Amino acid sequence: MVSATALLLYLSSLLLNAASQRLDVYIVYSNSGTYNSTPALLGATDAIAAFSNELLPQYSLNITPLDDKCNASRGLQETLQYVSRPSPFVSIIGGGCPSTTSPLLEIAEYLKIPLISYNPGLMRYSQNYVQVFPSRVSLVSSLAAVISEYGWSQISVITEVDDNFLKVEYALKLRLKSENVKVLDTVHMRPQTNITADLLFRTEARVFFLNTYQNTARRVLCTAHRNNTYYPGYAWLIYDWYNEDWYLTDDSSGCMQREINEALDRAITIRQHKEIRPSEMDGYAFAYDAMVSLMRGLNRTQSMIDEGINHNTSCPGGLPSSINETSNISNCVIRSNIIESAFQGKSGDVSFTSDGIRKTIITYVSQYRENGGQLQVEPFATVNVSESLFNYFSNESNSTVWPDGVPPDGTPIYEFSSFSIILVIVMYLWSSVGIIFTVICLIFNIIFRNRKIIRLTSPNLNYFIIAGAIILYSLPFVTLQPSNAETVSLFVCIANIWMLSLGITSIFAPMLAKMFRIYRIFRNPRANKKVLTDWHLFFFVFILEGILIFILFLGTAIPFTRPEVSYSEDPESPPIINEDGIKVIYQGVNCYHAASLVWIFVIYIYILILEAIAVVLAAKTRGVKVEAVNDSKEVVAIVYIVTACSVSVIIIVTVLSEFTNISEGLYLTAALIGTTSTVTLMFLPKMWSLYKDPTGENVFEPTTIKSSSGIQSQIHRQDSEKIVSLQREVGTLKKILRENSVRLMSVPEAVNEIDGDESNNKNGGLRGLTNSCSQLPEVFGDPLTPGDEEKTL
Numbered sequence: 001m002v003s004a005t006a007l008l009l010y011l012s013s014l015l016l017n018a019a020s021q022r023l024d025v026y027i028v029y030s031n032s033g034t035y036n037s038t039p040a041l042l043g044a045t046d047a048i049a050a051f052s053n054e055l056l057p058q059y060s061l062n063i064t065p066l067d068d069k070c071n072a073s074r075g076l077q078e079t080l081q082y083v084s085r086p087s088p089f090v091s092i093i094g095g096g097c098p099s100t101t102s103p104l105l106e107i108a109e110y111l112k113i114p115l116i117s118y119n120p121g122l123m124r125y126s127q128n129y130v131q132v133f134p135s136r137v138s139l140v141s142s143l144a145a146v147i148s149e150y151g152w153s154q155i156s157v158i159t160e161v162d163d164n165f166l167k168v169e170y171a172l173k174l175r176l177k178s179e180n181v182k183v184l185d186t187v188h189m190r191p192q193t194n195i196t197a198d199l200l201f202r203t204e205a206r207v208f209f210l211n212t213y214q215n216t217a218r219r220v221l222c223t224a225h226r227n228n229t230y231y232p233g234y235a236w237l238i239y240d241w242y243n244e245d246w247y248l249t250d251d252s253s254g255c256m257q258r259e260i261n262e263a264l265d266r267a268i269t270i271r272q273h274k275e276i277r278p279s280e281m282d283g284y285a286f287a288y289d290a291m292v293s294l295m296r297g298l299n300r301t302q303s304m305i306d307e308g309i310n311h312n313t314s315c316p317g318g319l320p321s322s323i324n325e326t327s328n329i330s331n332c333v334i335r336s337n338i339i340e341s342a343f344q345g346k347s348g349d350v351s352f353t354s355d356g357i358r359k360t361i362i363t364y365v366s367q368y369r370e371n372g373g374q375l376q377v378e379p380f381a382t383v384n385v386s387e388s389l390f391n392y393f394s395n396e397s398n399s400t401v402w403p404d405g406v407p408p409d410g411t412p413i414y415e416f417s418s419f420s421i422i423l424v425i426v427m428y429l430w431s432s433v434g435i436i437f438t439v440i441c442l443i444f445n446i447i448f449r450n451r452k453i454i455r456l457t458s459p460n461l462n463y464f465i466i467a468g469a470i471i472l473y474s475l476p477f478v479t480l481q482p483s484n485a486e487t488v489s490l491f492v493c494i495a496n497i498w499m500l501s502l503g504i505t506s507i508f509a510p511m512l513a514k515m516f517r518i519y520r521i522f523r524n525p526r527a528n529k530k531v532l533t534d535w536h537l538f539f540f541v542f543i544l545e546g547i548l549i550f551i552l553f554l555g556t557a558i559p560f561t562r563p564e565v566s567y568s569e570d571p572e573s574p575p576i577i578n579e580d581g582i583k584v585i586y587q588g589v590n591c592y593h594a595a596s597l598v599w600i601f602v603i604y605i606y607i608l609i610l611e612a613i614a615v616v617l618a619a620k621t622r623g624v625k626v627e628a629v630n631d632s633k634e635v636v637a638i639v640y641i642v643t644a645c646s647v648s649v650i651i652i653v654t655v656l657s658e659f660t661n662i663s664e665g666l667y668l669t670a671a672l673i674g675t676t677s678t679v680t681l682m683f684l685p686k687m688w689s690l691y692k693d694p695t696g697e698n699v700f701e702p703t704t705i706k707s708s709s710g711i712q713s714q715i716h717r718q719d720s721e722k723i724v725s726l727q728r729e730v731g732t733l734k735k736i737l738r739e740n741s742v743r744l745m746s747v748p749e750a751v752n753e754i755d756g757d758e759s760n761n762k763n764g765g766l767r768g769l770t771n772s773c774s775q776l777p778e779v780f781g782d783p784l785t786p787g788d789e790e791k792t793l
Contacts, residue, residue: 021058021059021060022059022060022062023056023059023060023061023062023090023298023323023324024062024064024089024090025044025061025062025063025064025090025091025092025093025291025294026063026064026065026066026079026089026091026092026093026094027040027041027044027063027064027065027066027093027094027287028065028066028067028068028075028078028079028092028093028094028095028096028100028104029041029065029066029067029068029094029096029283030067030068030069030070030095030096030097030100031067031069031096032069032070032071035070035096035097035213035214035243036243037096037097037118037119037283037287038283039283039284039287040093040096040118040283040284040286040287041063041065041287042284043118043283043284043285043286043287043288043291043346044063044093044287044288044290044291045063046288047287047288047289047291047292047295048061048063048291048295050292051292051295055295055296055298055299056295056298056299056302058302059298059323061291061295066078066079066094066096067096068094068095068096068097068100069096070096070097070099070100071099071100072099072100072102072103073103075094075095075096075100075103075104076100076103076104076106076107079092079103079104079107080107089111089113089324089326090113090294090298090323090324090334091113091114091115091116091294091334092104092107092108092113092114092115092116093115093116093117093118093287093290093291093294094115094117094118094119095117095119096119097119097213098119098120098162098164099162099163099164101115101117101119101164102163102164105126105128105129108128108129109126109127109128111326112128112326112327112328112330112331113128113326113330113331113334114128114129114130114294114297114331114334114335114338115128115129115130116130116131116132116290116293116294116338117129117130117131117132117133117290118132118133118283118286118287118289118290119133119241119283119286120133120136120139120164120239120241126356127331127332127335128331128335129356130293130335130338130339130352130356131356131357131358132286132289132290132293132347132350132358133241133272133286133358134272134358134360134363135272135357135358135360136164136167136168136171137171137357138272138360138363138385139168139270139272139363140168140171140172140175141175141363141383141385141388142270142272142363142365142383142385143172143175143209143237143270144172144175144176144179144181144388145383145388145389145390146237146268146270146365146383146390147176147179147181147207148179148181148388148390149390150235150406150407151406151409152181152207152235152409153180153181153182153409153411154181154182154183154184154205154207154409154410154411155176155181155182155183155184155205155207155208155209155237155409156183156184156185156186156187156200156203156205156207156208156209157169157172157173157183157185157186157187157208157209157211158186158187158189158200158208158209158210158211158212158220159186159187159188159189159211159212160188160189160190160191160211160212160213160216161188161189161190162213165211165212168211169186169211172209172211184203184204184205184410185202185203185205187199187200187202189212189216191213191215191216195216195219195220195223196223197223197226197227197229200220200223200224200227200229201227201229203410204410204411204412204582204583205409205410206229206233206234206235206407206408206409206410207234207235207237207407207409207410208224208234208235208236208237209237209238210236210237210238210239211239214239214242214243214246214247217238217239217242217246218246218247218260219254221236221247221255221260221263221264222254222255222259222260222263224236224263225255225259225260225262225263226255226259230262230263230264230265230266231265231266231267231402231404231407232266232402232404232405232407233407233408233581234407235266235267235268235407235409236263236264236267236268237267237268237269237270238267238268238269239269239270240269240270240271240272240366247260247261247264247375248260258373261370261373261374261375262370264368264375265368265369265370265375266367266368266369266401266402267367267368268365268366268367269365269366269367269368269377270363270364270365270366270383271363271364271365271366271379272360272363272364284346285345285346285347286346286347288345288346288347289345289346289347289350292343292345292350293338293341293350294338296337296338296341296343297334297335297337297338297339297341298323298334298337300337300340300341301319301320301323301330301333301334301337302323304319304333304337305319305320305321305322305323310333312332312333312336312337312340314332314336315329315332315333315336319333320333335356338352338356339352339353339354339356340352349361360385361384361385361386362382362383362384362385363382363383363385364379364381364382364383365379365380365381365382365383365390366378366379366380367379367380367401379393380392380393380396380400380401381393381396408582410582411582412575412582412583412584412585413578413582413583413584413585414567414585414586414587415584415585415586415587416586416587416588416589417570417572417573417586417587417588417660417661419480419660419661419664420661420665423480423661423664423665424476424480427476427480427665427668427672428476428477428480430476430672431473431474431475431476431477431672434469434473434672434675434676434679435470435473435474437679438466438469438470438473438679441462441466441679441682441683442463442466444683444687445459445462445463445466445683448690451690451694452695453686453689453690453693454686454690457514457686458510458513458514458517458534458537460534460537460538461510461513461514461534461537461538461541462510462682462683464506464507464509464510464541465506465507465510465511465678465679465682466679467506468502468503468504468505468506468507469503469507469675469678469679471499471502471503471506472499472500472503472504472507472671472672472674472675473672473675474499475496475499475500475503475668475671475672476668476672478492478495478496478499479492479496479664479667479668480664480668486565489565489589489591490563490564490565490591492589492591493563493565493589493591493592494556494562494563496591497552497555497563497600497603498552498556500671501548501552501603501607502545502548502549502552503671503675504607504642504646504674505544505545505548505607505610506545507638507642507678508544508607508610508611508614508642509540509541509544509545509610510537510541511614511635511638512540512544512610512613512614512617513537513540513541514537515614515617515618515621515635516540516617517537518617518621519617519620519621544610547606548603548606551599551602551603551606552603555596555599555600555602555603560595561595561596561598561599562596563591563592563593563596564591564593564596565589565590565591566589566590566591566593567587567588567589567590568587568588568590569585569586569587569588570586570587570588570659570660571659572586572659572660572661572662573586573660574586588659588660589660604646607646608643608646611639611642611643614635614639615635615636615639617635618633618635618636618639619636634681634682634685637677637681638674638677638678638681638682641673641674641677641678642674642677642678645670645671645673645674646670646674648666648670
């Protein structure tokens, strides 16, 4: 049964075109509680009245209205009932609502006639389909542009189970995925679904796209109001093609009108056509343009038949005998001519793609705004569909659209875990005191570098040790630097590796040089051996430093081993909910991956090799009794401490990296303990020795000797004085022998007479004695000449 309005329009159409050849056009509309497109009948009739004299003057278009009640089964039944009657049947305009379009297309394909849709219709291609309503593809593009404009990175989609809505959901997911926007949740529901807050708001999403019919949308908004999930804390995106008064409440929603208005206030819609009067909504304008498109296509087909020329290259096989012929040829020619028509319609510029879908260049972004208790839909921006460009109207901006601020999308706020203020204060204070103490050691080294005790310790090499200590003491100022920038975090990661390894190497390389010099003098004595100068030792240190720098540069330059910044939730700082209801997650920075850990392992192997060599040399020189030059005990202690600290650092980096304050605190503590121990053991004993013996007179006075059985015994003061006396006597004899040998060498006869015969001159006599004395151990030096004691050192 058709409505009274539809029947009146049908009779009027018959009377208006009684004298002309009849062409039947079926208009399918919906008149139900879910969807009302009855104005489409008036739009089609007005189009016929406006263009009947200009288009198809020899024909009368007869409108047969069919009410599908927005039900696919009913629509199919009603349509089959009428199309089975013999009549010049040329096209179907419909369906009455989006869900009834698909079965109508099956009928059109069977009857070989075009179907023209004035509702949001199918998202698939068919040789019988033309759509006057703008494509949902342009809707998806416009939604993506709006989401991008407001910086939303995740949304939730609420979809009513319907073929068309599911296709929109699928297309939207694909588009948003290409723009790195997450569809955090998809809620599927049916008309009978019990809509609850637990169903709708299962995630932290705060931007929702209502992909449903208007009745379901009203129920969802009612639930949203009860759950306080509306502006300013939330945003809603809805369709524009609902009936004008769709949001007016009824008993089924369970909400008062004021509550629906509050939930809908500031919701955004996408309008895919020019602004039209409210009286022309609900299908009027699009049904009007659908009828005009059909009339233009039929008129052009009739002209081709009259001329006998087929201008459509896409439809080979000739022309139909008449426009009311039902055949594949007739359908192809009429549909092609409809697609090629372009005009200014009630809904804006009308033109079609080769697939029969209306082109959309500009869409209009509108918003529901409550004013005096009444809701009004106000456009505020446009979107260029092809370029996805969002443009505000001149009088609109973020502040007018969102007076209380742009709603958050619910994405958790990720913040870097801040370092404990106690940790920062302790480490900064420790480092500052350490740097001050190291600077004092530097000043001490400069001022007293010519004193005998300090000169014997190679003061020029001490500068390397001081530089390494300052580098290590500076670690906390770099490591505890707060930053949310990834580039800064990466710099800190790389700087930590360079500073730690360079600092340790700058300390151990000069130690090795010192120990090697002592070993060469005291444990490898040779006559006429080359003296090692400071320049030789500098070259040795530079080689060790250069090897390390090469390893560091190689690991930093190669992408495979270069550290990469990654973030993970900090177990020390559990997430919180801020005042806006957004989850705040605290993250720690991770610098290292498997390949970079291998690189770090190679660095530490190199450092451990240096430490091992230092231990070996310390063991070789531990018997040297001149304490002013023998640092073997201190070196062994430093190696043990630094090795323990290095192992601790490796464990911390690999195991505790997720615990920001714990890992950084232990890491810096290990580094500073090793540095403080090194500086203390290397300089404090020298300061104490200089205090006890400012002139260095007792430098060569041994305090202990070690017997062959390894038992230590103290030497009395008088024994020390005897040793010094013997040293002086040896020096005197050496001087006398040198003078006498010069005189005797000039008189061979005197030499022969004293020595007995010439053959003994090589091994005996004064010359032999002179050679033997010249090979006395270097440790004794020549005490008769001030300052000669340490020449060989």
